[in-house]
Amino acid sequence: MSFVAPLLEWYAANARILPWRSCPSPYRTWVSEVMLQQTQVDTVLAYFNKWMARFPDLETLASADETAVLSLWEGLGYYSRARNLLQAARLMMRDMQGQIPSTTSTLVTLPGVGPYTAAAIASIAFGEDVAAVDGNIRRVFSRYFDIQEPARSPEGEKRIRALAQAHLPLGRAGAYNQALMDLGAMICTPRMPVCDQCPIRLNCQARKLGIQEDRPVKLPRQKPPHLTVTAAVIRRNGRVLLAQRPPHGLLGGLWEFPGGTQEEQDRDLESCLQREIMEELGVKVRVGQPLGKYKHAYTHFKITLFAFFCELSCGEKPQPLASEALAWAKIDELSAYPMGKVDRQIALRLTKEGADGHLSN
Numbered sequence: 001m002s003f004v005a006p007l008l009e010w011y012a013a014n015a016r017i018l019p020w021r022s023c024p025s026p027y028r029t030w031v032s033e034v035m036l037q038q039t040q041v042d043t044v045l046a047y048f049n050k051w052m053a054r055f056p057d058l059e060t061l062a063s064a065d066e067t068a069v070l071s072l073w074e075g076l077g078y079y080s081r082a083r084n085l086l087q088a089a090r091l092m093m094r095d096m097q098g099q100i101p102s103t104t105s106t107l108v109t110l111p112g113v114g115p116y117t118a119a120a121i122a123s124i125a126f127g128e129d130v131a132a133v134d135g136n137i138r139r140v141f142s143r144y145f146d147i148q149e150p151a152r153s154p155e156g157e158k159r160i161r162a163l164a165q166a167h168l169p170l171g172r173a174g175a176y177n178q179a180l181m182d183l184g185a186m187i188c189t190p191r192m193p194v195c196d197q198c199p200i201r202l203n204c205q206a207r208k209l210g211i212q213e214d215r216p217v218k219l220p221r222q223k224p225p226h227l228t229v230t231a232a233v234i235r236r237n238g239r240v241l242l243a244q245r246p247p248h249g250l251l252g253g254l255w256e257f258p259g260g261t262q263e264e265q266d267r268d269l270e271s272c273l274q275r276e277i278m279e280e281l282g283v284k285v286r287v288g289q290p291l292g293k294y295k296h297a298y299t300h301f302k303i304t305l306f307a308f309f310c311e312l313s314c315g316e317k318p319q320p321l322a323s324e325a326l327a328w329a330k331i332d333e334l335s336a337y338p339m340g341k342v343d344r345q346i347a348l349r350l351t352k353e354g355a356d357g358h359l360s361n
């Protein structure tokens with residue numbers, strides 16, 4: 001017997017109650033699917049509700065300014081997603097009669113929409129008969145069919161995609177994809193799957209063989225590189241200098257305390273910071289007291305960042321040589337500038353410590 005019927009029956013009774021599923025619309029499906037890229041449902045919930053209160057439809061989003069969108073997104077990470085939502089909304093308003101496209105082939109032309117997201121939107125919001133293969137579905141299929149190729153290898157991907165498409169019940173793609181997503185999130189979990197409660201346990205190969213924890217087969221892991229980074233809190237007349245990152249790439253469009261990565265030629269943290277500030281702002285700084293050590297892990301690398309108070313030499317005027325813009329911000333204005341996690345931690349510390357006179361200049 002195919003696993004599809006018991007799966008759909010289980011889903012009808014056990015589907016997760018999620019805000020984008022109640023009052024569904026293509027706009028809500030699109031926003032939720034972009035937010036869910038690389039991010040857990042629990043984290044997305046609060047952001048989704050805030051987003052819908054602020055940008056309830058495509059038109060409102062398209063007319064929003066980027067700072068408002070990035071501020072709302074702050075803390076969710078992968079900021080290019082927020083910029084892509086905004087760009088895509090403007091594009092749909094301008095070129096697509098204010099409508100979200102209904103097919104995978106057109107959806108993938110939108111900024112920030114890859115094959116998975118396009119398939120999820122097309123199947124859930126428009127009923128296109130297309131399988132949407134995410135991490136949950138890879139895990140369920142790798143176990144159910146005992147797939148021995150690594151799930152993220154080209155061969156593994158191809159096999160899983162073909163199986164997912166071959167079993168898709170025509171006309172029920174949205175329920176099928178979401179049922180598999182929910183099964184992977186609630187029952188067939190990465191650790192200790194609850195096989196006793198699984199609606200498709202009867203023919204699950206991994207369960208029969210007792211190898212659930214060995215599937216999916218993983219690609220060998222490479223240790224992410226570790227970088228030492230410095231940042232300068234440059235003070236002048238009770239304000240601090242912020243630089244806006246270029247619009248594309250990591251943390252694009254967000255504000256930060258200027259600085260950069262330690263290189264081989266840098267004697268120490270101080271000389272690294274002086275070099276970076278000269279390259280980035282074209283000015284010399286005196287490096288003063290340390291303002292903390294911060295650790296953060298990005299997808300492909302980790303950093304340890306050392307922040308320092310810095311003073312500009314007399315008459316020096318910073319230029320935005322490597323950034324979009326510069327701003328001298330009062331401490332109580334820092335919350336208005338969207339930032340990544342580490343820079344926000346520094347800003348919060350400044351807000352706390354500014355009161356005891358650290359920043360008087």
Ligand code: SF4
Binds near residue numbers: 193199204
């Ligand atoms: S029986 Fe267990 S391993 Fe197999 S699909 Fe269900 S939860 Fe996953």
